[in-house]
Amino acid sequence: MTDTPIKTRREGGILEVTLDRPKANAIDLATSRIMGETFRDFRDDPDLRVAIMRAEGDKFFCPGWDLKAAADGDAVDGDYGVGGFGGLQELPGLNKPVIAAVNGICCGGGLELALSCDLIVASNTATFALPEIRSGTVADAASVKLPKRIPYHVAMDLLLTGRWFDAEEALRWGLLREVVAPEDLLANVWDLARLLESGPPLVMAAIKEVVREAEDMKFQDAMNRITRSQFKTVETLYTSEDQLEGARAFAEKRDPVWKGK
Numbered sequence: 001m002t003d004t005p006i007k008t009r010r011e012g013g014i015l016e017v018t019l020d021r022p023k024a025n026a027i028d029l030a031t032s033r034i035m036g037e038t039f040r041d042f043r044d045d046p047d048l049r050v051a052i053m054r055a056e057g058d059k060f061f062c063p064g065w066d067l068k069a070a071a072d073g074d075a076v077d078g079d080y081g082v083g084g085f086g087g088l089q090e091l092p093g094l095n096k097p098v099i100a101a102v103n104g105i106c107c108g109g110g111l112e113l114a115l116s117c118d119l120i121v122a123s124n125t126a127t128f129a130l131p132e133i134r135s136g137t138v139a140d141a142a143s144v145k146l147p148k149r150i151p152y153h154v155a156m157d158l159l160l161t162g163r164w165f166d167a168e169e170a171l172r173w174g175l176l177r178e179v180v181a182p183e184d185l186l187a188n189v190w191d192l193a194r195l196l197e198s199g200p201p202l203v204m205a206a207i208k209e210v211v212r213e214a215e216d217m218k219f220q221d222a223m224n225r226i227t228r229s230q231f232k233t234v235e236t237l238y239t240s241e242d243q244l245e246g247a248r249a250f251a252e253k254r255d256p257v258w259k260g261k
Contacts, residue, residue: 005031006038007056013049013197014190015042020056026066027109032080035087043094046260049201050193053088053117054101058182061102061126062086064109085109088116089141095205095233097196101189102126103182107164112141115149118208120175121189122167123182128175131162148215150174201260202242206233 009016017038019025027035042051055061065085084090088098089112100117107129114120130146132139139159146155150173158165167179180188196204209231214222229235237243242258249256 006034008038010048013047014052014193015048015050016052016054016190017042018054018056019062021066022057024060024105025055025057025062025110026068027062027064027086027113028066029078029080031066032083032085032087034081036081036083036091037087039087039091039094039098040082043091043096049096049204049260050196051096051098052101052189052193053098053113054186054189055103057104058123058125059104060110061104061106062110062113063105063107064112085141086113086116088113095208096201097204097208099189099193099196101185102167103185107131108139109141112139112145115142115145115175119177119192120170121178121180121185121192122170122176123185124167124179125182126167126170126179127164128166128170129162129164130158133160133162198258200242200246200256200258202233202237202240202258206231206237209233 005019005021007018007020009018017035019027019031019035021027021031039051042048081087082091086109088094097119098117100114100120102114102120102122103126104123105127106114106122108131111128111130130139130142143159146159149155154173157163167176170176171179177192178188210222210226213225213231225231226234229238241261245256245258
């Protein structure tokens with residue numbers, strides 16, 4: 001076991017967060033709390049624009065909850081920290097994109113962690129499952145999220161059988177952005193992160209808030225909230241220097257320079 005289960009690397013406006021808990025990168029309560037603090041700090045740092053969520057090693061991304069820690073007294077309903085399990089599932093106001101880089105086994109809470117990210121890129125050796133049903137428990141976050149991400153009957157198949165599926169099937173159902181060779185995974189994800197970093201941060205914040213808040217709204221209700229400036233990020237965007245810069249750059253046929261204000 002490493003002394004520091006979460007490692008970070010910062011380059012410009014990108015934060016890489018690495019889960020490093022040998023042998024399998026399972027998450028206990030203490031690790032979840034550290035992850036929550038890490039992603040909270042990412043959310044609140046105006047100089048950071050994109051995060052990468054990855055794991056050390058090539059065999060496991062994350063199997064989810066640490067059952068050995070549970071056997072030693074970690075309560076399944078204990079204090080997961082500010083962001084809920086894994087620091088991302090319930091972190092409020094996270095209006096910046098997060099990319100998951102998945103290599104190896106990604107199951108249970110580990111798959112739920114990946115589903116909490118905005119984009120998922122996986123190696124062709126990645127495998128996925130929601131095996132909770134086989135141990136008499138419920139994949140709660142996945143039960144909420146998965147039927148909204150992929151066809152209902154496919155989601156129910158995965159939840160009710162707990163079967164394993166590979167990266168190509170995950171790609172086919174739309175869970176993944178791309179499948180790459182293991183040796184290309186990090187380079188691919190960093191290229192994607194740099195692309196997002198170069199984009200307009202206020203627009204991305206507005207996209208994330210609208211998508212999150214409008215998920216359970218009727219279409220017209222969501223549109224009314226936008227036109228009435230009832231989304232904070234949208235109101236900020238429409239009164240920003242960046243909005244004017246975007247229009248000027250288009251008119252002047254040049255690349256815009258985003259300042260995030």
